[in-house]
Amino acid sequence: MSKVTVTPIRTELDYQDALRRIDELLGMNPEPYSEPDDELDVISTLVHAYEQEHHPIPYPDPIDAIKYLMEEHGWKNKDLEQFIGPKSRVSEILNRKRYFTLQQIHSLHKHLGLPLEVFINERVLQAA
Numbered sequence: 001m002s003k004v005t006v007t008p009i010r011t012e013l014d015y016q017d018a019l020r021r022i023d024e025l026l027g028m029n030p031e032p033y034s035e036p037d038d039e040l041d042v043i044s045t046l047v048h049a050y051e052q053e054h055h056p057i058p059y060p061d062p063i064d065a066i067k068y069l070m071e072e073h074g075w076k077n078k079d080l081e082q083f084i085g086p087k088s089r090v091s092e093i094l095n096r097k098r099y100f101t102l103q104q105i106h107s108l109h110k111h112l113g114l115p116l117e118v119f120i121n122e123r124v125l126q127a128a
Contacts, residue, residue, distance in 0.1 A: 006039065006042050006043055006046070008046065009046045009047065009049075009050040012054075014050075015047065015050050015051075015054070018043050018046060018047050018050075019047065021039075021043055022040065022043055022044060022047065025037075025039060025040040025043070026040070058121075059115065059117050059118050059121045060118060062100070062114070062118050062119050063093070063094060063096060065114055065118050066080070066094070066108070066112070066114070067094070069112055069114075077090045077091060077094065078090075080094075082107075082111075083104065083107040083108050083111055083112065084100075084104050084107070084108070085104070100119060105119045105120075
């Protein structure tokens, strides 16, 4: 059995090469636990680590995230009252006239699965 040598991803060129190799490996449709599958697993882990540091995906705007969930689930403003409060409060928040309380953030995080970082991050703090 030959051993595959995987190198660290230190530069953007290394990153692009790793992405190409991932495409090649995926095109092979490797069997689970095979050598190509192991290589795919290792390279994917390295790519993920590189992307976390060099190509981070910013958290969405909290209002945009809630509106997205509303659209995806076919919810109306009334459906958010249990998490945010009365109809007028939901409207104020969705129209950016009022920000969330800690209790509302906790409730939306717990019941809608929105990460806390959506509500508290650099972009939100700079806009405040």
